Amino acid sequence: MLDAATAERFATLTFGHLTREWPYKLDQVLNGPADLALPATLHPIFHGSFDWHSCVHGWWQVMRLARLFPTMDQAAAIEALADRMLVPNRVAGEVAYLDRPMTGGFERPYGWGWLLALHDELALRPDRPWAAALEPLARAFAARFAAYLPKLLYPVRSGKHDSTAFALIHALRWARTHDAALVGVIEERSRLWFGADRAAHPWEPSGEDFLSATLCEAVLMQDVLGADFLAWLGAFLPHPYGAPTACLRTPAVVTDRSDGRLAHLDGLNLARAWCWQRLADDLPEPTSARLIAHAHLQAALPHLADDYMGEHWLATFALLALTD
Incomplete structure (x- = not known):
């Protein structure tokens, strides 16, 4: 079971690298020299933790820990960082990255699923503005799921980032609270692929x-x-x-x-x-x-x-x- 000491250990491991910029592995198609930029410019929030998806689920981790153990030593620092990073202008920068050409496969589907899981976790704190700030990015990835899944004739049966099933576990949980139409798409495709x-x-x-x-x-x-x-x-x-x-x-x-x-x-x-x-x-x-x-x-x-x-x-x- 997760106890306070273990929670503090996990938070200590992860909190320090949410904003650690180097080393960093980009998931990017370059369309021209103008696309060359530092990770923190390309991704105003998720430019730590070695890569975009790890930073996303690192945030999920520390926000869950802060919710479950609000008196742990790191909780105040985690919430202060969230107040600084999970804000509309930074989210707008993350959404803008998705508007670049040739980003349709960016973090598909692993990062998509974890971003929805993060938003779902933040929504459990309605007293704070974080979920509302992140919602445009969550909606953008939900729209990508809704467009992509009907075109996916065969599920990706993988043990790595391209796993269809793992991403949809997170996406379905999010959709049941936030997007009834996406629930229908995920359930119909899952029955077709795996039933x-x-x-x-x-x-x-x-x-x-x-x-x-x-x-x-x-x-x-x-x-x-x-x-x-x-x-x-x-x-x-x-x-x-x-x-x-x-x-x-x-x-x-x-x-x-x-x-x-x-x-x-x-x-x-x-x-x-x-x-x-x-x-x-x-x-x-x-x-x-x-x-x-x-x-x-x-x-x-x-x-x-x-x-x-x-x-x-x-x-x-x-x-x-x-x-x-």
């Missing part, structure tokens, strides 16, 4: 995964199907503790945490912990599922700050596993 999936026999992990394609699909369908989910899950994972799914129950091993892509596997362990816990009550032997989640957490939690290649994002997935 007939049966007897999963996953080959995971791939060498640089940080998500479980199999388990993220199940979590999405848990949210989409409601009362019909148990029947779907029984067909999709008929033997959740059997040989075909053994690879989902064994924590991944990381050989080099200074290699950003190999360090993804720490994130995979955290993401699997989140998924197993989300699914536990709908699986036979829920305690077994929670023990699998615990083993994955234990494999990753000691390594959140081993190297900046993991430090700039892993605590977010730890928080997801411990609070969702």
Whole structure:
């Protein structure tokens, strides 16, 4: 469980790099020399934490921690930074980036989903102006989802940033509060893509995964199907503790945490912990599922700050596993 000491540890890890500008990895198509600019110019809010999407979900992390533990030492500093950064003129700069040519694939769909998750988290603090300020950017990404999903004939069954299922878990949660039409699109497409999936026999992990394609699909369908989910899950994972799914129950091993892509596997362990816990009550032997989640957490939690290649994002997935 998440306690105050763990919350403060996570906040300490993440707060310092939300505005750390270097190193930074841009996701950008250059249309000409005028497009060359510093990250802080291109992205007035999300120019820290090594890349745009990590900065977005770093903000989600610290804002959730400040809400859940308002008396922790870092809460006042987090809110002060939010007052300075999550403001209309900076949001307008982020929206303006989306208006550049050839930005249709910018952060699709991982960053889109996390931006909606951040807005959803901010909306839980109606006493503060942050959600209202960020709403134009959230609406812009919701519009991108609404335009893109009907054109996506086949879901991206990936363990990395292009995963369709993972992004839609966040997008659907946001849409149920903020955009009823998008709910319909996500539910219809998810049923079309995944509704007939049966007897999963996953080959995971791939060498640089940080998500479980199999388990993220199940979590999405848990949210989409409601009362019909148990029947779907029984067909999709008929033997959740059997040989075909053994690879989902064994924590991944990381050989080099200074290699950003190999360090993804720490994130995979955290993401699997989140998924197993989300699914536990709908699986036979829920305690077994929670023990699998615990083993994955234990494999990753000691390594959140081993190297900046993991430090700039892993605590977010730890928080997801411990609070969702």
